[in-house]
Structure formats: structure tokens, C-alpha cells
Amino acid sequence: MKISSVGICLFSLFSGSLATPLCTGSLNVESVKMVHKIIQAAYNTNDTSTWDSLAEMTDLYGNRMTGTVQYDRSAEWVLRNAKSHPELVAWGEDVSVDYWQRNEESVELYIPTREPPVVKLNMLGLGLSVGTGPKGVEANVIPVSTFEELEQLGNSTIAGNIVLFNADFISYSDNSKYRRLGAENAQKYGAVGVLVQSITGYSLNTPHTGSMTPSSIPAAAITIEDSKLITRMYNRHKAAKADPKIPNAELFVPPKVNIKMNAQNHLNYTRSPNIIIDLKGSEKPEEIVIISGHLDSWDVGVGAMDDGGGAFCSYDALKLISKLPRRPKRTIRVLMWNNEEYTSKGAKSYFNTHKDELDKHVFAMESDIGNFEPWGMRVMAPQEQVNKLAAYGKLFLSDIGGGNATITTTAPAVDITPLCNYGIPCGSFETLDIYTQKSPILLQGKEGYFRFHHTDADRMEILDPRQLRHNVVAIATWAYLLADE
Structure with a gap:
């Protein structure tokens, strides 16, 4: 019934x-x-x-x-x-x-005051990324928090460099756009590669992968900790350029990385x-x-x-x-x-x-x-x-x-x-x-x-x-x- x-x-x-x-x-x-x-x-x-x-x-x-x-x-x-x-x-x-296919991959950060001066970062290439070739892509890193900041810096600052999207976690819908669309947007201004701060609010030096819109430049995720390290290096270098007399100014080099990815799309x-x-x-x-x-x-x-x-x-x-x-x-x-x-x-x-x-x-x-x-x-x-x-x-x-x-x-x-x-x-x-x-x-x-x-x-x-x-x-x-x- x-x-x-x-x-x-x-x-x-x-x-x-x-x-x-x-x-x-x-x-x-x-x-x-x-x-x-x-x-x-x-x-x-x-x-x-x-x-x-x-x-x-x-x-x-x-x-x-x-x-x-x-x-x-x-x-x-x-x-x-x-x-x-x-x-x-x-x-x-x-x-x-x-x-x-991911294959072998790495990101190395150069810090000349350390011994050895090459620091291997935990990373994961983003799905559908292109590879870099055996020598990798080596360039200075420019951190940005938003697509608007990327646009403001424009070709004169971005061209020839690697962009780091370092936005802190708000939600998956807010942050995943940098993983999905970061390389597509950065290549418009001449970037040669992209790093993305992992989409998470909590990290134990753990990188998070995920898919991206296919682009002509490689893209990889790095941990929150390393994203913050690179951002601090960039800000210190920027401050030293503005005032070479600040303490330790000569030690504040720009962040430079080498990205190697043997990724293949079939x-x-x-x-x-x-x-x-x-x-x-x-x-x-x-x-x-x-x-x-x-x-x-x-x-x-x-x-x-x-x-x-x-x-x-x-x-x-x-x-x-x-x-x-x-x-x-x-x-x-x-x-x-x-x-x-x-x-x-x-x-x-x-x-x-x-x-x-x-x-x-x-x-x-x-x-x-x-x-x-x-x-x-x-x-x-x-x-x-x-x-x-x-x-x-x-x-x-x-x-x-x-x-x-x-x-x-x-x-x-x-x-x-x-x-x-x-x-x-x-x-x-x-x-x-x-x-x-x-x-x-x-x-x-x-x-x-x-x-x-x-x-x-x-x-x-x-x-x-x-x-x-x-x-x-x-x-x-x-x-x-x-x-x-």
C-alpha cells in the first residue's frame, strides 16, 4: 500500500x-x-x-x-x-x-650560502604538463599571488623567468585555478615555466599534483614550505636591490631554479x-x-x-x-x-x-x-x-x-x-x-x-x-x- x-x-x-x-x-x-x-x-x-x-x-x-x-x-x-x-x-x-606519463622529474633551487649550494625540492609535475628536455629549464623565479598581479608585472618582468603562484589556501575552487590555468596565463607574458604552491592548507613538506590546461611551458607543484622559502628569497633580493646598504644585502640572491621533467603525453x-x-x-x-x-x-x-x-x-x-x-x-x-x-x-x-x-x-x-x-x-x-x-x-x-x-x-x-x-x-x-x-x-x-x-x-x-x-x-x-x- x-x-x-x-x-x-x-x-x-x-x-x-x-x-x-x-x-x-x-x-x-x-x-x-x-x-x-x-x-x-x-x-x-x-x-x-x-x-x-x-x-x-x-x-x-x-x-x-x-x-x-x-x-x-x-x-x-x-x-x-x-x-x-x-x-x-x-x-x-x-x-x-x-x-x-610522469617519468623522472626534479626541481633544484640554488642557494649559494648553503653547502651544497643546490637544494633539491620536493615536487610533483602537473598532469598534462609538457617535458623540459634533458637539460631542464633554468631561470629566476618571480612569485605572484594572483592572475591580476601577473598581469600587472607583465612581459617586461615575467619574460624569461619562471612564475611561482604562491596563493595561500582558501578553498579548492578558489585555489585550483592557479594549478589548472597558471601555465596558460604565464606563457602569455613570456614565462618559461611555472611552479604552483600545493593546494592545501596544511603541509608536511608534501607536494600535491593535479591536472592543468595543456600549455607550451612546463608546470610543477611544490610544497607550501618551499613556496614560502622562494618568496622570502625574492623579497629579500628585491629589498637589497632597492637599498644595497641593508645588512647582508650581498647575500640576498634572487631565487633561481632548474626544472627537469621528462613528462610525455600519449x-x-x-x-x-x-x-x-x-x-x-x-x-x-x-x-x-x-x-x-x-x-x-x-x-x-x-x-x-x-x-x-x-x-x-x-x-x-x-x-x-x-x-x-x-x-x-x-x-x-x-x-x-x-x-x-x-x-x-x-x-x-x-x-x-x-x-x-x-x-x-x-x-x-x-x-x-x-x-x-x-x-x-x-x-x-x-x-x-x-x-x-x-x-x-x-x-x-x-x-x-x-x-x-x-x-x-x-x-x-x-x-x-x-x-x-x-x-x-x-x-x-x-x-x-x-x-x-x-x-x-x-x-x-x-x-x-x-x-x-x-x-x-x-x-x-x-x-x-x-x-x-x-x-x-x-x-x-x-x-x-x-x-x-
Whole structure:
């Protein structure tokens, strides 16, 4: 039987709890019972299966850079696992991908008062950067904090030099423009290379890589500590030039570095798959609810946090639903996207391959901003639908988290962007900050995530088995509710 339509109040059916009215959308009594069974899994403290399986894959194969054999072996591992569950239908859909190969790279800073006078800096070349050739690129460094400052200095100051973008961390959206567009902008004024202060608010001398817009000059990330060192050297040299009589003026040389990068770009290098895993719906199997994360990672760390956690929590949410005595009406589809990290060819390929069934997609969710304590979803959909989701979340997920729903007017995650822009309701599943427990809609709510983002520190130890289990349960709850309305 139907309990109600939108605006009518539903009563909680959780055993042992008080009947609490809350306004929601149209739900079947049996749906509520199944969601209750899903939520009980959150309290099984012996269940560390999500953490264990992700650790097994990453321990066996390491990182999963698009275009590498390690990606393909990881994809095969997932497909073997999925095909051992007869209730699931799993396959790979090949995507034509490029391959950016890092190879050997270094940044050396010259400080003649030190012994030795050449200081090797921790660095990571930016994805899609060109190489430098065997001799590297050697030049003085000009620090700037903004694109406006770069423009003010202009060709007369920038030409022949290396630009350092040294902006301090505000948020990923504020700071990532320097990584993505820094080289493209600096080359307009004659720069011969670019360094970018890593996009993080906290550093243990750790560089952070990431993709950039292709440019004719090389670009690399350096640590906050070395960015500040270079900036101090530049400012002292500038002060000494203005007043040669200041103490130690003769020691204040301009910062000069040598960048060596043997990076190579291989276009249309190979074909490797998006992974698709379906639990077919009981009444409307042609209608689809997507839950997802991307399988590829950068070539540093093992991609446990970005985005092994999101991909495996989505997959284990589907496995949890598959064990219920009652399947949802619609198909729930797990997507492990390929190539999210630099050109999103996996997302584009899925959109084009499935264009004839896009109108049958009911909702698309992606988890790609950490899997710590569950918070909820940022949703791109009409306000009425977001309100309904918020009511569901308050009713079902108040105890374990993950039940918030707030509206956004732009696509909230990378891989689902084509689907969102097509008009399919979509959401980014997000969690509280790993350290502050702040909401992800606040600036402080994601700072902890960016301490590890695109670094060698993206390892299994960031993730907690209990938190992953709660993520699985929250994602499964959302998926079941959306698929069974």
C-alpha cells in the first residue's frame, strides 16, 4: 500500500522507536522495512569488509593512473569480484583514453650560502604538463599571488623567468585555478615555466599534483614550505636591490631554479573500461538510479581516499541492497568511472554510449570528496525534490549521519556533470571534515580532505572501517529510497 504522497506525513516504522511524524514523498511500507534492514548494518561492528577489500586491491596493484596496466588490473579485480555475486550483472565499457606519463622529474633551487649550494625540492609535475628536455629549464623565479598581479608585472618582468603562484589556501575552487590555468596565463607574458604552491592548507613538506590546461611551458607543484622559502628569497633580493646598504644585502640572491621533467603525453593511448554493475529492478528495470565513484587515481599514493573509498562504498552499498529479501522497483547501477582525474573521458563516454536511455535515468549520485563521517548530499534538482530528500534523510539517517540534503545550482561532482547538465537530478554524497567535523558546505568542512588530496599520503590509513561502513549504509539508504519510490 502507499503511505502518502508529497506533503502527507509518514510515521517511522523502526522497531522499538516512537512513531514520529515527518512529511515525505510517496513510499511503500515494504520500502521502509527494507531501509530499516539496511540501517541495521551500520551497527555491525565486526563488518570491516569495505576497508578490507579496498586495502586488498590497493595493496596488490597500487595506484590506478588512467592508461596504465595497474588501472586495468584493478578493473579486472573488481569485475572478478562482482561476477562472483550472481544477483549482480557486471561488465566493462571501454573508453579511449590518453596517457600522461610522469617519468623522472626534479626541481633544484640554488642557494649559494648553503653547502651544497643546490637544494633539491620536493615536487610533483602537473598532469598534462609538457617535458623540459634533458637539460631542464633554468631561470629566476618571480612569485605572484594572483592572475591580476601577473598581469600587472607583465612581459617586461615575467619574460624569461619562471612564475611561482604562491596563493595561500582558501578553498579548492578558489585555489585550483592557479594549478589548472597558471601555465596558460604565464606563457602569455613570456614565462618559461611555472611552479604552483600545493593546494592545501596544511603541509608536511608534501607536494600535491593535479591536472592543468595543456600549455607550451612546463608546470610543477611544490610544497607550501618551499613556496614560502622562494618568496622570502625574492623579497629579500628585491629589498637589497632597492637599498644595497641593508645588512647582508650581498647575500640576498634572487631565487633561481632548474626544472627537469621528462613528462610525455600519449594521445588515444589505449582503451580501458568504465565498470558498470547493475542490480536489476523488480518492476521498472529500465529505469536507473546511479551510485558511483571513480576508479582511476593519480600516480602517487594508492588512491585510497581519491576515490577508492567512493567507488567501493557505492559498490558495497549495492551488495548490501542485493541481499535484501525485496529488490527495489528500479535498477540500481554502480559506476566506477575511468579517467576522472584529468580529461573525464569516462564520463563523456558513458553519456554518449547511453544517450538513448538517459531519459530513463532517475537520479545520479557520486561520492568523490572523502568518506569520513557521513553528512549527506548536495543536490542539483528542483527545490521540491530536494525538500523531499531532506525529509527522507531526517527520517532515516539521523542516527548514523548522511541524511542532509541541500540544493546546488551547478553540477556537484565531476563525473556526473554531463548527466546533471542533461537534466537528470543528481547529487554529490559528502562527509564531515576528517579533523574538525565541520559541514562540507563550509570552507572549513573540506580542509582535512585536501591535506591528502593528490599526494603520496593518499593511502589506506586515512580511511576508517567504521566510517566506511556508515558511508555504505547511507548511500544504500539513499539508493533504495530513490529506486523504490
